[in-house]
């Protein structure tokens with residue numbers, strides 16, 4: 001599913017955010033990406049989102065090399081991904097339902113289908129009764145569940161999350177991880193970046209550890 005081969009990303013001033021990184025993540029896996037702040041976790045996810053291009057090496061997803069995609073192909077590719085951020089990134093002035101169905105609406109999905117899909121994913125994260133709430137009326141844990149529902153609404157084959165529990169307490173963090181485990185149990189590949197080793201230990205899945213942009217000892 002994901003195949004990085006001697007991948008490097010150098011930002012301006014010669015900073016290697018990713019350095020000579022080779023790794024494989026299989027379809028259907030649930031993998032943590034860990035390491036201290038500055039290790040390159042976010043950069044690797046941004047390369048996977050194709051928001052950045054590598055400086056050296058190769059990155060393949062679904063058998064396609066990301067760097068050689070046309071802009072049209074990049075759009076199609078991104079629709080096969082779901083993304084969850086640390087700070088939820090819900091649109092403040094829009095109700096939960098509108099937040100969740102924003103992408104389907106832009107893609108021209110019918111209103112009827114938008115409703116059906118939004119209800120489905122909201123029910124799945126246990127928040128179908130909050131469809132009409134605004135983000136500021138929800139707790140942090142609830143906002144992150146809404147953000148996860150939004151990431152799932154397009155039925156992505158790959159879900160990427162960058163420190164999704166960074167703003168949540170340990171119990172809520174585990175609850176969010178259980179959602180990712182369920183997403184994964186339904187066949188979706190899941191990659192979660194977190195510096196929280198205790199959480200990784202509690203969830204018990206493969207962890208890819210980075211330091212200074214390279215693989216380091218497993219945690």
Ligand SMILES: Nc1ncnc2c1ncn2[C@@H]1O[C@H](COP(=O)(O)OP(=O)(O)O)[C@@H](O)[C@H]1O
Nearest residue numbers: 011012015017036037038039040041042043044
């Ligand atoms: N846009 C950027 N421009 C220059 N340097 C960057 C940029 N983004 C990240 N970096 C640098 O790349 C390294 C890896 O950062 P990052 O991928 O954000 O790590 P992590 O997510 O593990 O904390 C750090 O040294 C960081 O300062």
Ligand SMILES: [Mg+2]
Nearest residue numbers: 041042043162
């Ligand atoms: Mg980061």
